[in-house]
Amino acid sequence: MNEIATIAQALARAQARGLARIDAQMLLLHALGRPTGDRAWLLAHDTDPLDAPALARYQALCARRAAGEPVAYLTGTKEFYGLPLRVDARVLDPRPDTEILVDWALELLAPLPAPRVADLGTGSGAIALAIAHARPRARVPAVDASADALSVAQANAQRLQLALELRRGDWLAPVAGERFDLIVSNPPYIAEGDAHLPALAHEPRSALVSGADGLDDLRRIVATAPAHLAPGGWLLLEHGWDQAAAVRALLTDAGFAQVQSRRDLAGIERCSGGCHCPSVERR
Numbered sequence: 001m002n003e004i005a006t007i008a009q010a011l012a013r014a015q016a017r018g019l020a021r022i023d024a025q026m027l028l029l030h031a032l033g034r035p036t037g038d039r040a041w042l043l044a045h046d047t048d049p050l051d052a053p054a055l056a057r058y059q060a061l062c063a064r065r066a067a068g069e070p071v072a073y074l075t076g077t078k079e080f081y082g083l084p085l086r087v088d089a090r091v092l093d094p095r096p097d098t099e100i101l102v103d104w105a106l107e108l109l110a111p112l113p114a115p116r117v118a119d120l121g122t123g124s125g126a127i128a129l130a131i132a133h134a135r136p137r138a139r140v141p142a143v144d145a146s147a148d149a150l151s152v153a154q155a156n157a158q159r160l161q162l163a164l165e166l167r168r169g170d171w172l173a174p175v176a177g178e179r180f181d182l183i184v185s186n187p188p189y190i191a192e193g194d195a196h197l198p199a200l201a202h203e204p205r206s207a208l209v210s211g212a213d214g215l216d217d218l219r220r221i222v223a224t225a226p227a228h229l230a231p232g233g234w235l236l237l238e239h240g241w242d243q244a245a246a247v248r249a250l251l252t253d254a255g256f257a258q259v260q261s262r263r264d265l266a267g268i269e270r271c272s273g274g275c276h277c278p279s280v281e282r283r
Contacts, residue, residue, distance in 0.1 A: 006046065007050060014058075023065055026075060027065060028058055031054050031061055036075050037079075068199060073087065080094040080129075080130060083160060091124040091146075096265065102134075105236055106134055108234050116180045116182075117131055117183070118142075118228070120184070122149065122164075125142055125152070127184055131184075140165065142167065172225065181230055183236070187218060222247075222250045222256075238271050244272055248272050256277075
């Protein structure tokens with residue numbers, strides 16, 4: 001890439017190295033100190049020359065991306081549900097498919113004037129902040145076992161001026177004795193030894209892996225959630241592409257009613273949930 005002189009040439013060479021076009025564009029904008037969403041600017045300036053410092057920054061970013069580091073870690077930012085989040089290697093890179101979980105949560109919360117919502121394994125705070133932004137009167141404890149993750153979530157909450165109750169601990173332990181209208185979680189759900197893990201090596205393993213079949217944490221959450229849900233409250237869970245049937249079975253066995261799944265943008269059953277309805281006979 002040493003002979004690259006213009007913006008257009010820099011982008012072309014990055015794509016020739018295997019970078020996705022959008023990744024190459026976002027990294028170049030970041031190297032130039034411009035907003036990563038300002039791709040129209042690149043088109044308008046595609047013949048502009050790159051100075052040596054900008055080119056060096058861009059080459060370094062492209063090398064890291066080619067090695068598998070997420071774009072969000074390289075730029076330090078990720079948009080989730082319309083909110084600009086700061087993210088780094090202390091937390092999972094928020095995925096667009098997780099917005100399906102937020103959509104479902106907001107549907108369920110719509111009738112409630114001041115809902116009580118717990119977000120388990122909050123990471124960057126993405127889910128909790130999206131709910132708090134959409135429902136300003138909601139009370140949203142955000143739980144994570146990682147102090148580093150809670151630091152990221154706290155910084156995001158402060159910068160976005162959104163109220164979160166940050167709790168450190170293992171799943172529902174930090175909210176013992178409390179009941180909620182909704183519990184949401186995007187827990188670890190990848191199996192030990194999964195072939196996809198090497199591609200995720202830059203993200204925190206504790207936020208990814210959950211036992212031999214990937215269901216260990218999902219089992220724990222499902223088993224303990226009923227004691228923390230108000231009557232009629234819901235538990236919503238994100239899970240792996242092939243785990244919907246298993247998670248629905250866990251929910252049904254734990255006494256949840258109206259058990260169902262929602263599909264992601266690719267048509268894959270990505271989230272499952274059920275209602276804690278003690279007076280409703282299971283079907």
